[in-house]
Amino acid sequence: INECVTSQPCVGICTNLPGTYNCACPEGSQGDGRKDGKGCTPIIHEKRFRSIDVVLGVSISFLLVLLVVSWLYWGLRERKISRQREKFFLENGGRLMLQRLLSEHEGSVEAARIFTDEELKKATDHYHESRILGQGGQGTVYRGILPDNTVVAIKKAKNLDRSQVEEFINELIILSQIIHRNVVKLIGCCFETEVPLLVYEFVNNSTLADHIHKCAHESTLSWRARLRIAGETAGALSYLHSDASAQILHRDIKSTNILLDESFLAKVADFGASRLVPLDRTQLTTLVQGTLGYLDPEYFHSSQLTEKSDVYSFGVVLAELLTGLRALSFERAENERNLSLYFTSAIKGERLFEIIDLRVLNEGIPDEIKEVAMLASRCLRVKGEDRPTMKEAAMELEGLVRVMDRHPWVNQSCDLEESEHLLGERSSEYDGILKSNASRNDDSISNQVPFEIESRR
The missing domain is CATH 2.10.25 (Laminin)
Known part of the structure; x- marks a missing residue:
């Protein structure tokens, strides 16, 4: 049932x-x-249900408050950053730069692009250490990649006196108009940071100094390449001094400020210390700035900056190219530490070919080496008025390059014994020639001694 x-x-x-x-x-x-x-x-779950409801309600309310607070914080932060960028833009002369660009280029700002802070942060991965190309007294240079995959060099200066902003903008305007194959091109700038950022073309084969001094025991540069680089550098400086819309004095010419591209084309870089010379003046009184070993002794003592100050520094670069020695080295003997003094002393003592780089001796024609050495010695004269202009130096070097191209001569033997024989042979050959030229440089040598002592200090 x-x-x-x-x-x-x-x-x-x-x-x-x-x-x-x-x-x-x-x-x-x-x-x-x-x-x-x-x-x-x-079964009644009233109390349990009420507890869960309370917990859920409090959690949701907390999340909503957190979201609102976060939104307000980020909104205020972005507003503060935006105002700060606007402030920096105005303080750094951004408005003046725009006005000048618009007036001088009839509405086109293609001559110098103005970047935002965000664009350059993305380009440098927020200025990551791995992007640093180099660091110096004036700032740090980063490798940047723009959205169109263009590789650029971004210079981040350490500081800028607000009283110099207008002068900085004037120089920037001039540099943005320079179109010369041997001058690093200024692509643009950014005014939204505490100090302006400059964006240059990227030159990918390091500096002249690296190729002369840092490639194992022997320079990678042939005599032909050295002579061509000297001519290109001289041509760039001649353009800045004589052919630009306003005369530009570089003020820090040295082998580390001469960049080389993949085909070893020379490009003059780093215009951070440069100065514009008004049309009605031939010299400027400034605080002495430059690099020891390259610094013009006349400028060092008088603070009077002229185009001949760049000529002196170029003379030191020529001596570097000829000898393979650094401009200043405390690893050398005391009388050899300052290359300009050592070089002119060697000419005076008829010992020039004893200090010439072996590769230059092996590959160069004696007449070419002698002419470049004599040009370097003239550039290194203490009195600026006795030095050649950069235009004269450029013409002389261009003439030598043309002759070399018409009559190429390369000694293929790199045997050390042959080099030493060649060195002695050429030294004898030019004893008489160098003796006559050396007498002209006696004044330079004696007058440079005080500067050498000052430089060591």
Whole structure:
């Protein structure tokens, strides 16, 4: 007999069993499930539900408050950054730069692009250490990649006197207009940072100094390449001094500021110390700035900057190219530390070919070496008025390059014994020639001694 059907003793779930039955309450209720017992009553979760509701409500409210606060914080932060960028833009002369660009280029700003701070941060991976190309007294240069995959060099200056902003902008305007194959091209700038950032073309084959001094024990530069680089550098400086819209004095010519591209084309770089010379003046009175070993002694003593100051520095670079020696080295003997003094002393003492780099001796024609050495010695004269102009130096070097191209001569033997024989042979050959030229430089040598002492200080 199915008692669950006949007597229906349960209020919940009735399960018929042999000779008996079993009552149970459905899920969500409690009791014995019998009609004559406790029956079934719903299980009340009121307190539990209320606890969960409270926790969820507090959590959601907290998240909403956090989101609102975060939104307000980032909004205020971005507004502050935007105002700061605008402030820097105005302080750094951004408005003046734009006005000048618009007026001088008739509405086109292609001559010098003005970048935003965000653009340059993305280009340099937020100025990551791995992007540093070099560091110096005036700032740090980073390798940057623009959205169109153009590789650029971004110079981040250390500081800028606010009183010099207009002068800085004037120089920037001039540099943005320089189009010369041997001058590093200024692509643009950024005024939204505490100090302006300059964006230059990227030159990928290191500096002249690296190729002369840092490539194992022997320079990678042939005599032909050295002469061509000297001519290109002289041509760039001649352009800056004589052919630019306003005369530009570089003021820091040295082998580390001459960059080389993949075909060893020379490009003059780093115009951070440069100065514009007004049309009605031939010299400027400035605080002495430059690099020891390359610094014009006349400028050092008088603070009068002229185009001949660049000529002197170029003379030191010529001496570096000829000898393979650094401009200043305390690893050398005391009388050889300052290359300009050592070089002119060697000419005076008829010992020029004893200090010429062996590769230059092996590959160069004696007449060429002598002419470049004599040009270098004239550039190194203490009195600026006795030095040639950069235009004269450039013409002389271009003439030598043309002759070399017409009559190439390369001594393929690099044997040291032959080099030493060649050195002695050429030294004898030019003893008489150098003696006559050396007498002209006596004044330069004697007058440079005080400068050498000052430089060591």
